[in-house]
Amino acid sequence: MDAVAKKLMPSASYMDKPVTDRPSQAEVEAAVRTLLRWTGDNPDREGLIDTPKRVAKAFREMYGGYDMCPAEELGRTFEEVAGYDDLVLVKDIKFHSHCEHHMVPIIGRAHVAYLPDGKVVGLSKIARVVDIFAHRLQTQEAMTAQVANVIQDVLNPRGVAVMVEAEHMCMAMRGIRKQGSTTLTSTFTGAFRDSPEEQVRFVTMVRCAAPTS
Structure with a gap:
C-alpha cells in the first residue's frame, strides 16, 4: 500500500463495521425539530409535522454504509x-x-x-x-x-x-x-x-x- 493511500485512510479500520453510540429515535426527531426551528420555520405546521420522522428514516438509508463491512x-x-x-x-x-x-x-x-x-x-x-x-x-x-x-x-x-x-x-x-x-x-x-x-x-x-x- 502506498504512503499517500495510507495517509488518506480513516483512523478506524474499514475492515470493521463502525461502532457508535447512536441516539434514540426520539432524540433524533428532537434534533431535527431544533434544526427546523433554527431555519425560521415552524415544526408544528402541517407540512413539517412528520418531517423529523422522515428525516430519521432517510438518514438510516443514506448513511447505511456504517452498518456494512x-x-x-x-x-x-x-x-x-x-x-x-x-x-x-x-x-x-x-x-x-x-x-x-x-x-x-x-x-x-x-x-x-x-x-x-x-x-x-x-x-x-x-x-x-x-x-x-x-x-x-x-x-x-x-x-x-x-x-x-x-x-x-x-x-x-x-x-x-x-x-x-x-x-x-x-x-x-x-x-x-x-x-x-x-x-x-x-x-x-x-x-x-x-x-x-x-x-x-x-x-x-x-x-x-x-x-x-
Whole structure:
C-alpha cells in the first residue's frame, strides 16, 4: 500500500463495521425539530409535522454504509477463470454520497480496475464496495483511497486503479456556488502505481466510449 493511500485512510479500520453510540429515535426527531426551528420555520405546521420522522428514516438509508463491512463483500472469489490475468474494469459506477464538512450531496461515478492474481471477484461486489463507502460521510479523496485499499488488501491482486468523478453540492449550492464543476481523483496500487503504461491503459479504457448500435 502506498504512503499517500495510507495517509488518506480513516483512523478506524474499514475492515470493521463502525461502532457508535447512536441516539434514540426520539432524540433524533428532537434534533431535527431544533434544526427546523433554527431555519425560521415552524415544526408544528402541517407540512413539517412528520418531517423529523422522515428525516430519521432517510438518514438510516443514506448513511447505511456504517452498518456494512466492505471487506465482507469481497470475501467470495472465483479461481476458475481459464488463466485470465489481465485487467478487469468496472466503470461508470454511479453513486451519491454526502460531504463530511457540510452534509450536502456528492453525486458522481467511480471507475475501478484490478489486475487479478489467480482469482477474481463478482463484478457486482466492486459496485457494492463503492456504495458502502459512499453511504458514509465522505471526502472524495478519502473515498477514492478507501475503495482501492480494501480491494488491494482483501483480494491481493497485482494492482488496483480507482478514478472518481463527482460534483459537490457544497460548491454548487453554497459558498462559491459554481454549478457543473466536477472534481476528479485517482489512486493506483501495485502494478498500476509502478507502471505509467498501465495507468494510461486504465484511463484510455475508462474514456473509451461504447460503440453505437
